[in-house]
Structures are given as structure tokens and as C-alpha cells.
Amino acid sequence: MEQNLSIYNSIHREKERFVPITPGHVGLYVCGPTVYSDVHLGNVRTFMTFDVVYRYLVFLGYKVRYVRNITDVGHLTGDSDDGEDKIAKKAKLENLEPMEVVQKYTNGFHDVMRIFNILNPSIEPTATGHIIEQIEMIQDIISNGFAYESNGSVYFDVRTFNEKYPYGKLSGRIIDELYTNTRELDGQDEKRDSLDFALWKKADDSHLMKWNSPWGIGFPGWHIECSVMSTKYLGKSFDIHGGGMDLKFPHHECEIAQNLGATGHEPVRYWMHGNMLTMNGRKMAKSEGNGFTPEELITGNHKLLDKGYSPMTVRFFFLMGHYASTLDFSNEALQAAEKGYKRMCAALNLLDHLTASSQSDFSVTEWNEACVSAMNDDFNTPIVLSHLFEGVRVINSVKEGSVSLTANDIELMKTTFRAFFFDILGLQNEEGGTDNSKLSGSLMEVIISMRNEAKANKDYATSDKLRDALAAIQVKIKDSKEGTSWTYEG
């Protein structure tokens, strides 16, 4: 397969030519949400980033197995020492069965993905569906000597592991430096070493989500689910692992350690990390109180929002920045994106009505290639958009008659927009649909007021002409004391 894709590999800190393990096939794993609350926009950015990665790999002709998990066992909360997890905590709070919490927020997550036109992964495995596999992997790690049982819990032995494999390679951390900076956590006295992390935690009676295991009743640790589900569906080594920048340490670092500890294989060829969405320069996060839910964003019903924005405006806005850079959210930036997006949609609507010429004075072929090479350069969507805007200018100029294109070039332009705007960037044209009931209503108001004006002027020729014209397209007008109403009987 001919392609020239480069990916910035977080673990080597440089762009590398992408070569899949199996020609023609790509294994892609992305850390999904923990379903204990509504996803906010920052989460959406990451999933959108990897949606574009997935879409582009498919566009290139790869058969992609895309795995994105659902974390439905809450990780331990950082600020409590009772071993309670987030989902169980939420369940108690809302008086629900933990799986009700999981179901509720999983449904919500799927709704949000659909709204933003984020494609479904090939497999969406859940942590609770893979408890047995997690136990098995923990047993493998223990028998390889990289983990130990202590008081019903199992911990990963970082120091022993580090003697054979480098721990901290991904996040650039040095094991000795970590000692001075490690916070006191629950179960510290059970660990042989403060850096060790839990693979399995013993559960007490009050714990809601728990399973039987060789070490007693408990629940899986922070990081093991991703190691298990990625290797189960993609193999001991696979091509691309994605996730948010904030998961790099400790989550992804621990994943690598667990995989190496269990299988002896370096699990991931290309690590990709999406950067954070910021609000006034600060990471958008639940704990900061600066996150929006998609609903608040669309309705504009939030104190930090001037108005609502459509999902595609937001998608467009995200794509205007590179995934590896932080992106700052502001009303001004959103409004700029909205205008640009609408301008592009307007040009798209013209694309089907252009008049072809016998020759072209714009190289559509080169323009198309520029779009491809921008995507090949580590999924540089802002550059792709800048090229698409050049296309917008050309479309408008052709319409005006100042630029000419041949029929073949117009066709290539359509193909290119179809490929990049719709298929790869995953945008949809929200402008100018014909079945827009809101638009119909507005149009009818305009027509009716014109007709009423004509009537008021006793210009019945005009008012009747309007009524007859509307009747001809099955729109019936009714005058009454209260005013004029209309019905469509088509």
C-alpha cells in the first residue's frame, strides 16, 4: 500500500514514518471514558482527534481494528482512603445500582459521540466484561516475578521490573526522582515500595463492585484493564495507542510495564497523545469547574458562554488547531470558527451548480495533493482546512466568473471535498438543507407579511398571486381574525 504518513511518536519524541506491523492492517487502541459522569468538551476533543486518525487510516485503505474501551469500574478516588471507587461512590450518592450509573453515562457518552459525528469503534469492550482476563494477566505478571500479593491485594513491583526494563520511558521519568515526589496513598504500608501500583485491590464489605479472585474478594486496579483489552483484541504488540496527554503518566506508563511484565513484548509501536482543551489558559476539567457539557454548549446555557454553538461548529473549531497543541476555548474563537464553517458550507452548496469551462486556471490536482500531504504530516488538520479555504475562494470565484475550471476539475474538487470535509474531517453540512422546518417557518413569515402588506395596500392582484403561487406548491393560506396561518399539504 502506497502511503507516506508520519506520526509524532510520544515515546521517541519525534515524527516517524508510519509502518504497520501487518501490511494493510492497523490496530488502534484508545483509552475511552470512565462512565461515572457526563463527558465534557475536553473529553470530546480527544475522541474527535482519534476519530480523525481512524477516518484517515480508513481513507488510506487500511483495514483498521479500532478498540476504544469503556471504563466501568471506577478508579479509586484520589482523595479518599476508604478504597471506594468513583462509580460505586456515585451509585451510593444517587441510590443506584452501580451498573445503572454505568448504563446511564454510557448511553450519554454514545449520544455525545453521535452528535459530534464521531464514528463507533470496531470494538468497545468494558472493564467489567474482562475481569477474568485481568485476573489471568495479573497471574502472569506474578509468575514472571514482577508482582506480589499482600494482604489480599496485588501490587506491581516497579523496582524489580526496572532492573530488566526501563520504567518511565514514555513519560521521561526517572525512578529515583519519583521517590521524592510520590504522594502518600492508600495501602502504602502493604506495598514493598512506594512506587508500586495496585493490580488488584482487596474489597471490604461496603464496597459495591467486587469479584472473586485467587487473592480473595476484590476489584481490579487502576491500569490493568487497558493492558488486557488492548492485547486481547489487538495482540501483544499493536500499532497505535492513543489517549489524552494527562494519561501519559501514570496510566500509560503502567500499561507498558504491565504488558512487558506479563508478555515480555513492547506493546505499542506508536504512542499518540492528544493535548488538552483549555479555558482561559487552564485545562478544562471537572475539578476546575470550567467544563461544558455538550448540551450546555449547544444551548448556550452556561455563564461562560455568550451563545450556543452547533456541534459541527465545535468540530470545526477543534480541527482548526493541531491535536498535539493545547487549544484555548473562548467565545471569540468559537464565533470565528462558526463564521468560517458557514462560509465553507455556503461554498459547498455552490459546488453542484458551477459552470464548467474548457480550461482551468487553478491546479485542482496540486490542491488535492496538498490536502493529502497535510494529513500525512501527523494529521495536520489546520493545514488541511487552510487548503479547503483556498478551495472555497476558488469555488466562489468560479461562480463569479473570475476563475474557470474544467468539468473534470470541478469533479475532482467535489471528490476532494467529499473526501476531506466529510469523510476524513468528519464534518457535516449543517447549512442550507431543504427539509429545514425552522427555515420553512421563517420563509413563510416573510411571505405572509409581504402578502399582508399588499392586502393592506389593497393590492389584491399581488396578494392573490402569492396565495395562488403557494397553493400551487401545496401550501394553503388561511386568513382569520387572529391573523394568517398556513399548512403544507404536500
Added chain:
RNA sequence: GGUCCUGUGGCCGAGUGGCUAGGCUCAGGUCUGCAAAACCUGCUACAGCGGUUCGAAUCCGCUCGGGACCUCCA
């Protein structure tokens, strides 16, 4: 405190040694009965200081500012 990232014009945001990013805003123009749209032209840049180089936003050093991770987090 440790590790790492970052600082581009009114706003957002690409760009890693020389060649126009782009969007939004603003000003002028073309078109137009008016308006809008569209198109054309223009404006305000590379945090500061020093260094390397024929040449730096881009490499190096220092200073100042912002951020992320080090604890669950997309």
C-alpha cells in the same frame, strides 16, 4: 521541588533556517437600487536580551511569562 511543554499580529491558530499559512476582526475598493454575500487590496507578528549563521519565529544560552504531569483525569 522534580520532569516536560509552551510564549506568533486585535482574537484564534499553522509554520523548525531563506520561499503567502489559514480563519475571524478592522480599513479601502469592485459589484450592487439599498443591504448582505462574494471577490480584490491593505494593516498590526514572531516575549526580552545575547549568541551561532551569509541568513533565525525556527538552532543555542540566559531572563521573564503561561501551562501540563508528578493523585482519578481525555
